[in-house]
Amino acid sequence: MEPSQYHLPxxxxxVVEHLQIKPNGTYVDVTFGGGGHSRAILEKLGPQGRLIVFDQDEDAYRNRIIDDRVTFVRENFRHLHRFMKLHKALDADGLLADLGVSSHQFDTGARGFSTRFDGNLDMRMDTRNAKTAADILHTYSEQRLLQIFQDYGEVTNSKTLAKTIVQLRKAHPLRTITEFKSLIQPIVKGNPAKYLAQVFQALRIEVNDELGALKDLLTQSQQVLKPGGILAVITFHSLEDRLVKNYMKTGSFEATDDNPYAFETPPKLFKPVTKKPVTASEAELKANPRSRSAKLRIAEKV
Known part of the structure; x- marks a missing residue:
């Protein structure tokens, strides 16, 4: 499969411009996906340069780049520090994370990420993990389901949705996308496509513990980057963007008030390079509508 068909970077x-790639530098792409960003980084690297890539997805591994300068780690990026240490690649010059789901994952119905196809309610980015979206729908308590839909999907009627799922699952299987959609159809609020996208986003984040993994990645990024190293993160929804923005600014995941009378100021770990997030150009929006919600934030390790 052509990388461009697999996933448009x-x-x-x-990204390439802000990473300021040095020919003999060490770089990490923690979300290899279709390899578009990795290939662009590699083009700028000389014979002594190194690229470490992470991806837990089997399809991404099958599409890997065969090049002596590239090391592929088929693991979740939350294990960043351990594997960078293992491959003697600490003190990296730059790190890129392009979060969310690749176009290939969305377009493969059997993976269960998209509401457009029928398939099992799977949503695992790493198929070696046990827990699927169907497991969550069948086993989580009403309160826990409410929390997920509220926090991760910002679903308007989370309470009704959680209650409906718990009532219906006793008598109905919730194994496939079609079964699930038809059962919750009577309670869908507003635009059905938007509503289902929010519900699916919430389930996907929970299945893959995406926000927990992102926090682990950000915390470890300052351990693997050298001073002056560049951290570049692309997010696709406000939950991720908020974590990245706060961490780059204050080294914490919560927004902190700039209180001049505070006794302790946590040491600055990064300094943001761009005041506002970088977004897609008009030309890119035309070529790739999925880039509309992308926000790139860049920071330099202090």
Whole structure:
């Protein structure tokens, strides 16, 4: 499969420009996906340069780049520090994370990420993990389901949705996308496509513990980057963007008030390079509508 068909890399030129790639540097792409960003980084690297890539997805591994300068780690990026240490690649010059789901994952119905197809309610980015979206729908308590839909999907009627699922699952299987959609159809609020996208986003984040993994990645990024190293993160929804923005600004995941009378100021770990997030150009939006919600934030390790 052609990499471009697999996944159109978002904000490619902006990423390459901001990473300021040194020919003999060490770089990490923690979300290899279709390899678009990795290939662009590799083009700028000389014979002594190194690229470490992470991806837990089997399809991404099958599409890996065969090059002596590239090390492929088929693991979740939350294990960043351990594997960077193992491959003697600490003190990296730059790290890129392009979060969310690749176009290939969305377009493969059997993976269960998209509401457009029928398939099992799976949503695992790493198929070696046990827990699927169907497991969550069948086993989580009403309160826990409410929390997920509220926090991760910002679903308007989370309470009704959680209650409906718990009532219906006793008598109905919730194994496939079609079964699930038809059962919750009577309570869908507003635009059905948007509503289902929010519900699916919430389930996907829970299945893959995406926010927990992102926090682990950000915390470890300052352990693997050298001073002056660049951290570049592309997010696709406000939950991720908020974590990245706060961490780059204050080294914490919560927004902190700039209180001049505070006794302790946590040491600055990063300094943001761009005041506002970088977004897609008009040309890119035309070529790839999925880039509309992409936000790139860049920071330099202090």
């Amino acid at each position: 978002v904000l490619l030129h902006e």
